[in-house]
Amino acid sequence: MAQLSYRDAVARGIAQEMRRDERVVVVGEDIAGAGGVFKTTVGLLDEFGPKRVIDTPISEQAILGAAMGAAMTGLRPVAEIMFSDFFAVCWDIVVNQIAKTRYMTAGQVTMPLVIKTGNGGGLRFGAQHSQSIENWAMAIPGLKVVTPSTAEDVVGLMAAAIRDDDPVIFCEHKGLYAAKGEVPDGEIIDTLGTAKVRRPGRDATILALGMMVPRALAAAEDLATRGIDAEVIDVRSLVPLDTRTILDSVARTGRLFTVEENPQLLGWGAEIASLVADEAFWDLDGPVQRITTPHIPLPSADSLEDLVMPSAESVARTVEKALQS
Amino acid sequence: MRLPLAEHRYGEHGVVLPPERSDSNDALDVDLDMRRQLYRSMREMRTFEKRAYDLFMKQLVKGTSHLSLGMEAIAAGFGAAMQEDDYTFATYRGHAHTLARGVPMTPVLAELLGRANGLMGGKGGSMHLTSVEHGMMGSYAIIGAHLTIANGAAWSAQYRGSGQVAVCFFGDGTTNIGAFHEALNYAAVYRLPVVFVCENNLYMEYTSIRDITAVAHPAADRAAAYGLESIVVDGNDADAVHLAALEALDRARSGRGPSLVEALTYRHGGHSRADPGKYRPTGEVDAWKAYDPLTIYRERLGRLGVSEAELDAMDATALALVDAATEGAIAGELPSPESAFTDVWADGGWSWRN
Incomplete structure (x- = not known):
């Protein structure tokens, strides 16, 4: 190691x-x-x-x-x-x-x-x-x-x-x-088409990809201090897509949030939201919410880029608000 | 042959006439058996393409199709020069290049008809003819892309030390897209065993190539930019093409890198099924039809002692092959509905989820 x-x-x-x-x-x-x-x-x-x-x-x-x-x-x-x-x-x-x-x-x-x-x-x-x-x-x-x-x-x-x-x-x-x-040392071979539960939780499922994963995990830690136990899934592979891990989690938590770095329209989370609506609608206790970069090109200035990309704070805020309503 | 285009300005496209007919190329170093093979090959392509056209008119072939009537000498001349395991990369105008690699006619025609016994089971169609077992690595329908892909096959051959050469055919219009220039530079940099063959039929789809190209010879005049020799060949003369092909293939196979060959030719018909080709001046079309690769080659064979009877017999054999292929194609089943859902992935299926 x-x-x-x-x-x-x-x-x-x-x-x-x-x-x-x-x-x-x-x-x-x-x-x-x-x-x-x-x-x-x-x-x-x-x-x-x-x-x-x-x-x-x-x-x-x-x-x-x-x-x-x-x-x-x-x-x-x-x-x-x-x-x-x-x-x-x-x-x-x-x-x-x-x-x-x-x-x-x-x-x-x-x-x-x-x-x-x-x-x-x-x-x-x-x-x-x-x-x-x-x-x-x-x-x-x-x-x-x-x-x-x-x-x-x-x-x-x-x-x-x-x-x-x-x-x-x-x-x-x-x-x-x-x-x-x-x-770990030695040969490592993973499997395409498998998501990973990075943090188990009971109250909400948060899907994230790439750099949004550490942000979602930070959000989950923050939420835990306020009594919300969020599950964070690292989607890892969009195609093939590990729908089992996602649907199983939603069945347990009843709430789904996607954290997407892409601009809003037709981000990967939209496809998953659609899938969950089709196949797990009755498992849901509330609407699926997508947390994305707004539908804009990314600005350069650090203050602006930080403002528009999903952050641990914006994820925590969105999840907390949704679960409290 | 030099086109009078250096001073050409947009919109001033006059008639471009073919070379004068002469017997000077009778003396080219191509033996008579090879010449018979070239004639047979061209006749098969010609007969096949005419049949494809007829089947369009009967609405048995759907979609579009791009015929190479009038351009057979290039496909035949190169096809006969290539080794069995060499790679062909063609465009959507690729029927003749597919036949040139020895792919049987029935699956090719069946593919045009969208039948299960088609070369790709009806999943590719006229514009994507592929038969890997014959070295026909595909027909590509987005201009320019397949030059870069041919580079990859050549790179692989070079890496494996296999001695194979990739030959990539494309039209004059391709010389104005970025991928053409990326591919030529790339091939030259790594001295890849690849031969690029520009079939200059004087028209980029519906537009005179002279109107929209900065140089007279769209391929050959660009060769120098990539350190390549400027090569223009009479693309209607199967012997001239064949010799140019042998030289370029030898160059590639012996590690001396890529070639760019511009073969001047003319298509008898329009760009595609939808195009009657009316934008071309009458005198030009007539002159090139008279300078037809089959006509001039048949005359040459006659001068070299091949009898009319033998030539007629070759014509009849080609027709019989096309007739049999037509029967086989029309008799083919429609593809099974399940086949629409196979071969997206290497596991044979199409699933994107668990």
Whole structure:
């Protein structure tokens, strides 16, 4: 067991898989010599060499197209899109090509690739370098979507994503890169499509993803001091979605809150709210409430960004108010 | 062949005529057996595409379709030059490229008809023909994307040391999208074993390529920007194409990196099913139809001693193949309703939840 930062966990997860499988290769801008602009691929070039760890031009379409063509023909690439906002310049490759080709070819083509990306806000980068794009990817049939919130989960989910035969969008939260956590020694392999109960509770279910998980946990601790026992679930994987863990929790607590970093409209929580309305309506003791960033681009100034993103305080306030009404 | 376009200005698209017919290419170094194969291959493509058109008119083929009538020499010339395990990446105008890899006609036609015995069980259609077992790695319907994907297959071949080459076909319109330029730079940087083939049929969909491109040769004139040789070939001459293909494939296979080949050609019909192609001047269409790849090649074979009877027999064989494929396709069952819910994921299913 060692303390590891979230960013170091990314490199550890990739290295773990590169050691066991020569088909795993890594490509992206500044990922080799520089170890990544977020330092998530440090050490990979030294250990695995320039044939397997490759710096690319600023050509997101070329990067993802290369990853796709390689995945179709026997490799298992991990491609980096530096900031998830840059998906907007290569979304064709993701949506029209990577996601659909297995289906359109009636299963002739397998697409074992991982697109890792720095995602999310809180770093004062402004509206073009701060978005949470999980819901973009979640809307496309054929893409798996994962966002870990702890260093241990980064290692295990990265390993699972690389071993998976389907394309996985692996969202690393930029706001968590410096966060440290206990990570067991040895090989770690997690399972896609599984949520984790981070804090059990009886009175309300709070779903969160990425950097919203520690905020939801802080909110739950705060609520506990005022007699509200909230359960916090780290959704981790949007596709596949662990609906069992979510529905079981709602059946026990009777209240559901989602904490989403994305702008409000069609955030991932909307889909879950709809699902719970369909399948667990009679378990609910009150309306499902979504706590999201308002439907605005993220501002840059720290005071404004903090104001609009969900915080531990805003989560606690919303849950407490809802349960008291 | 050099197009008179350097001084061209938007909207001033005059008639672009094909080269003069001549027998000079009879002397190209292509042996007669290969020439027979090229003719047979082109005739099969031609007959197939005409049948596809007829089946559209009978409303047996739904949706859209993009025929390559008039452009067969490129698919045939490259197809015959490629090794069995090389990779083809084509566009939505990909029927001929699929046949060129030896994919049987029946599943191709059945796919156009949306039948269960189609190449992809009716889930891809005309624009996405794929047969991995034949090295036909797909037909891609968003302009530019598949150049980047062909790079990936070439990268994989290079990584595995397999000696395979990826060949990527696209139209002149593709040269103006960003992915084209990203892909060429990327291929050149890593010296990937990939051959890019621009089928310049002079029209980007409904618009003259000359009207919306800064240079006369949309592909070849961009080659220098990526350190590549500027190559223009007569895309209606199967021998010229075949030799250019052999050279580019050899270059890629021997580790000397990518090539960009611009093959000048013309499509006899419109861009797609919906397009009668009326924006093209009459004199131009007629001249290019006279410079038809099958017509000029048949004449060449005649001059080289292949009898009319043998050529007619090859034509008849192609027709019989297409007739049989038509029968097989029309007799195909409709896809099972369940098949709409398979192959989203590698486990065969479509579930997104537990």
